[in-house]
Amino acid sequence: MNQVWVVVRREYVERVRTKGFIIATLAVPLMMMGLMAFSIFMGVQSNQSEREMALVDYTGVLGDSVAAGLEGVGYTMEIAAPSEAGVTELDQRLEDDEIAAYMILDDVTVSQGAFVYRSKDGPGRLFRALSERIVAEAALSARLAGVEDPAGLRQLLGGGELEFEALREEDEASGIDEGVSIITGFAGAMLLYMSMLIYGSYVFRSVMDEKTNRVVEVVISSIRPWQLMLGKILGVGAMGLTQLGIWVAFVAALALAGLPLVASRFSMENIDQLLSVLPGVGILGLFLLYFLLGYFLYSALFAAVGAMCSREEEAQQAQVPLFLLLGVPLMLQLSTINSRAFDWLNWVGLFPFFSPILIFPRAAAGTVPGWMTALSLVLMAAAIVCTAWVAGRIYRTGILMQGKRPTFRELVRWVRAA
Amino acid sequence: MTPPAVRLVGATKTFGTHTAVSGFDLEIPQGSIYGLLGPNGSGKTTTIRMIMGILLPDVGTVELFGGVPDFARRSRVGYLPEERGVYEKMKVVDQLVFLGEIRGMERQTVRGRAMEWLERLELGDWALKKVRDLSKGMQQKVQFIGTVLHEPELLILDEPFSGLDPINQDVLESIVREQQDKGTTILFSTHLMEQAERLCERVCLISKARKVLDGDLKEIKRRERSSVVAVEFDGPPPRIAWPGVAAVQEVGDALHLLLRPGASHGEVLAAAVADGAALRRFERLEPRLHEIFLRHAGENGGNGPTEHGEQR
Numbered sequence: 001m002n003q004v005w006v007v008v009r010r011e012y013v014e015r016v017r018t019k020g021f022i023i024a025t026l027a028v029p030l031m032m033m034g035l036m037a038f039s040i041f042m043g044v045q046s047n048q049s050e051r052e053m054a055l056v057d058y059t060g061v062l063g064d065s066v067a068a069g070l071e072g073v074g075y076t077m078e079i080a081a082p083s084e085a086g087v088t089e090l091d092q093r094l095e096d097d098e099i100a101a102y103m104i105l106d107d108v109t110v111s112q113g114a115f116v117y118r119s120k121d122g123p124g125r126l127f128r129a130l131s132e133r134i135v136a137e138a139a140l141s142a143r144l145a146g147v148e149d150p151a152g153l154r155q156l157l158g159g160g161e162l163e164f165e166a167l168r169e170e171d172e173a174s175g176i177d178e179g180v181s182i183i184t185g186f187a188g189a190m191l192l193y194m195s196m197l198i199y200g201s202y203v204f205r206s207v208m209d210e211k212t213n214r215v216v217e218v219v220i221s222s223i224r225p226w227q228l229m230l231g232k233i234l235g236v237g238a239m240g241l242t243q244l245g246i247w248v249a250f251v252a253a254l255a256l257a258g259l260p261l262v263a264s265r266f267s268m269e270n271i272d273q274l275l276s277v278l279p280g281v282g283i284l285g286l287f288l289l290y291f292l293l294g295y296f297l298y299s300a301l302f303a304a305v306g307a308m309c310s311r312e313e314e315a316q317q318a319q320v321p322l323f324l325l326l327g328v329p330l331m332l333q334l335s336t337i338n339s340r341a342f343d344w345l346n347w348v349g350l351f352p353f354f355s356p357i358l359i360f361p362r363a364a365a366g367t368v369p370g371w372m373t374a375l376s377l378v379l380m381a382a383a384i385v386c387t388a389w390v391a392g393r394i395y396r397t398g399i400l401m402q403g404k405r406p407t408f409r410e411l412v413r414w415v416r417a418a
Numbered sequence: 419m420t421p422p423a424v425r426l427v428g429a430t431k432t433f434g435t436h437t438a439v440s441g442f443d444l445e446i447p448q449g450s451i452y453g454l455l456g457p458n459g460s461g462k463t464t465t466i467r468m469i470m471g472i473l474l475p476d477v478g479t480v481e482l483f484g485g486v487p488d489f490a491r492r493s494r495v496g497y498l499p500e501e502r503g504v505y506e507k508m509k510v511v512d513q514l515v516f517l518g519e520i521r522g523m524e525r526q527t528v529r530g531r532a533m534e535w536l537e538r539l540e541l542g543d544w545a546l547k548k549v550r551d552l553s554k555g556m557q558q559k560v561q562f563i564g565t566v567l568h569e570p571e572l573l574i575l576d577e578p579f580s581g582l583d584p585i586n587q588d589v590l591e592s593i594v595r596e597q598q599d600k601g602t603t604i605l606f607s608t609h610l611m612e613q614a615e616r617l618c619e620r621v622c623l624i625s626k627a628r629k630v631l632d633g634d635l636k637e638i639k640r641r642e643r644s645s646v647v648a649v650e651f652d653g654p655p656p657r658i659a660w661p662g663v664a665a666v667q668e669v670g671d672a673l674h675l676l677l678r679p680g681a682s683h684g685e686v687l688a689a690a691v692a693d694g695a696a697l698r699r700f701e702r703l704e705p706r707l708h709e710i711f712l713r714h715a716g717e718n719g720g721n722g723p724t725e726h727g728e729q730r
Contacts, residue, residue, distance in 0.1 A: 003519075007520065010512075214503035215503040217497070218498075218564065220492075221492040221495060222492075222522075223520045
């Protein structure tokens with residue numbers, strides 16, 4: 001076991017030290033963070049000068065609610081007198097940069113929601129969106145004031161609403177709105193696909209390099225093939241976990257640091273929405289489980305295939321079956337996302353090589369029963385045992401073979417050899 | 419009595435239609451230094467790979483320290499493959515530490531010993547450089563250090579000197595000798611006969627997958643003594659078509675006559691005199707290994723297919 005540890009450490013340390021790893025692990029999230037910080041900074045900067053505003057209300061009904069609405073999202077509003085003189089004075093104050101802009105609300109505003117925005121520069125995109133929504137809201141309230149059942153009418157204008165009624169009571173839960181968890185699940189499935197593919201390829205490459213430069217012939221005289229293979233898989237896996245861990249930490253830090261900033265700009269309702277997109281601890285744990293099991297399953301295969309190749313040109317071709325094995329569930333997942341007519345895919349997902357990509361997002365969205373999730377995990381664990389056994393035997397023979405790639409019959413012979 | 423370090427009995431290995439090694443017998447006593455000689459493609463590497471348990475013989479047996487070349491026995495061997503296999507991206511010293519550690523050595527011990535070796539082979543300044551930044555020759559020295567680092571009982575070196583300059587060849591030779599003095603058994607393959615002549619106690623000559631000669635080098639030379647004759651003439655040498663002469667080679671002013679097996683030098687001398695040759699010198703030489711080899715294997719021994727691995 002000590003020797004396995006030596007191999008693990010070599011794989012891990014040599015990989016984590018490379019420039020590629022450091023760049024991929026740190027620079028990518030740093031860049032993301034930088035971009036985000038930059039846009040927030042720019043947003044704050046540009047809004048600072050636009051925050052002081054005035055409002056001329058000829059209607060007499062909209063002014064207060066519009067001002068209140070805009071103040072709610074961080075602007076300072078001042079209601080000016082609705083007169084020629086008042087407007088002239090505001091123009092002067094605009095000229096002197098005392099205020100950034102002023103709005104004029106009149107009859108057209110009440111009837112159609114259109115209003116005048118007067119300033120030296122055009123409105124920012126954020127202000128345009130916020131103000132249009134707030135003004136429309138105020139105008140609608142004003143016009144609904146005299147109508148019977150204003151609340152119902154407002155809801156009608158907001159669109160209809162589907163109410164799910166399950167035939168059997170136990171299916172009730174599947175009707176809940178899954179929009180957010182579908183996003184989480186799908187992002188997770190993509191991440192699982194990418195990480196199994198990339199880290200699996202690392203294992204493949206590591207095995208093949210060692211074989212083609214014959215280092216393996218020296219190493220194998222001191223360490224058993226299965227120990228070498230296990231060490232490689234664990235070492236690359238540890239690197240993968242490090243990378244994923246750093247990324248998760250970045251996202252968490254970003255969320256913690258970014259939320260208060262965002263909160264200062266938006267109402268609390270939006271914060272809750274933002275928070276709900278972030279995965280819960282349970283989902284994270286499930287992701288980790290699927291990642292680990294999926295990685296062990298695939299990396300064992302990648303190691304075996306790497307042991308079959310002796311030449312660079314073969315490498316790509318030899319991996320094709322594995323790419324397919326990974327790609328098929330992803331395609332199934334892509335084409336059936338958000339559709340409940342494909343529940344039968346849950347059963348397909350029980351195939352261990354498909355489970356991470358098919359079952360995880362469904363588990364995250366709550367569309368697969370718990371017992372099925374558990375069963376898929378158990379089946380994967382069992383598959384790892386079998387795969388590792390077969391892969392280990394192919395590896396053992398393959399790493400010392402040079403020349404043509406083995407035929408399937410030869411592979412069977414390798415596996416059966418004592 | 420201790421078993422031989424290596425014993426092959428009737429070992430045969432074929433790759434498809436090509437026979438790489440055929441009916442090979444070999445016994446390497448412990449503590450000896452043994453040269454496996456032969457041209458490219460004659461089966462040296464295949465033989466070594468069978469000894470290391472990398473290839474299994476189709477027929478015959480291979481024994482290492484008196485048993486099958488299993489894991490425990492292989493770990494008592496230091497093996498330098500013909501290909502210069504190194505982890506290119508690792509630092510020199512890290513690579514050596516790794517090789518020592520998988521052989522169960524303590525990290526600190528290996529590091530110290532690796533540094534000593536690197537100093538000795540004048541690679542001390544390169545210890546923290548990546549292996550791929552080293553020249554091929556330096557990489558080869560690093561690989562050699564990796565072979566002897568754990569002080570194995572048996573060193574198996576496949577073409578250890580090829581690609582090295584004469585100075586480094588000498589350094590390596592002296593280290594090999596020193597290892598032998600410490601009691602290590604050494605088997606190395608080479609196609610450089612002179613080198614083998616300098617280093618080996620015993621040699622085994624292979625040609626075209628078969629053993630042609632095997633035994634104590636001094637013994638062989640004594641036995642083969644009369645088979646090469648150096649002759650010089652007054653005036654231009656005549657055309658030599660004397661009975662008993664198998665081959666003629668020009669060496670400086672002299673001609674070296676390689677005698678057919680069974681032919682005596684007296685016979686040749688008589689033929690020369692009968693031919694009326696103006697002999698100035700007629701001398702029985704101690705034969706060089708190269709000539710012994712040619713005599714036994716013929717000149718066309720080389721350049722068969724490589725024996726690196728399975729070819730189907």
